[in-house]
Amino acid sequence: MLDACMKRHRFAPDALIEVLHTAQELFGFLQNDILHYVAHGLKLPPSRVYGVATFYHFFSFAPKGKHTCVVCTGTACYVKGADALLSAIERDLGTTEGKTSADGQVSIMTARCLGACGWRP
Numbered sequence: 001m002l003d004a005c006m007k008r009h010r011f012a013p014d015a016l017i018e019v020l021h022t023a024q025e026l027f028g029f030l031q032n033d034i035l036h037y038v039a040h041g042l043k044l045p046p047s048r049v050y051g052v053a054t055f056y057h058f059f060s061f062a063p064k065g066k067h068t069c070v071v072c073t074g075t076a077c078y079v080k081g082a083d084a085l086l087s088a089i090e091r092d093l094g095t096t097e098g099k100t101s102a103d104g105q106v107s108i109m110t111a112r113c114l115g116a117c118g119w120r121p
Contacts, residue, residue, distance in 0.1 A: 001022070001026055002019070002022060002023055002026060002034075002037070002038075002041075003041070005018070005019055005022040005023075006019055006038075006041045006042065011041060011042055011043070012042070013042050013043065013044050015042065016038070016042060016044065016048075016049065016052055017052065017056070019038055019041075019042065020038065020049070020052065020053055020059060021058075023038060024058075024059060024060065028060075028063055028064070029060040029061060029062055029063050029064065030053055030059055030060065030061055031061075035049050035050055035053060036049075057111075062099075062100070063100065063104070064100060064107045065100040065101060065104055065105050065106045065107035066104065066105050066106070067105060067106045067107070068106070068107045068108075068109060069089060069093075069106055069107070069108050069109070070109045070110065070111050070114065071085055071086045071089065071097075071108070071109075071110050071111075072110070072111055072112070072113060072114045072116070073086070073110045073111070073112060074111075074112050074113040074114075074117075076117045077117070086108075086110065089108060090108060093106055093108065095108060096108065097109065097110050
C-alpha cells in the first residue's frame with residue numbers, strides 16, 4: 001500500500017507529507033525503518049524526511065492510545081490552571097505528556113492553543 005501511494009504520486013519528493021500520512025495510517029506510527037524506506041523511495045535524504053515528520057504535530061513516532069487527551073497549555077489556559085490539570089491527569093493515568101498509559105488506552109498530549117479559550121483549559 002505504501003509503494004502504491006508513492007507510485008501514485010510518481011515518487012515525487014513533493015509528495016512527502018502525503019506519503020508519510022499514508023504510512024502512519026497503515027502502521028499506526030512512524031518507525032525509523034519506515035522513514036528510511038520513504039526516504040529511499042522518494043530519493044530524499046533521511047534527514048529531510050525526519051525533519052518533516054518531526055515538524056508536523058500530526059505525525060507520531062510511538063503507538064498512540066485508543067483515546068487521546070489533549071490539554072491546552074496556551075497562555076489563557078495556563079493562567080486558568082492547565083498545569084494543575086495536566087499534573088492530575090498524568091498522576092491518575094500513571095504516565096506523562098507525550099506518552100501512552102500502560103494499558104494502551106489513553107495518550108496524553110499538549111497543544112499551545114485549541115481555539116477554545118471559553119472552555120479552558
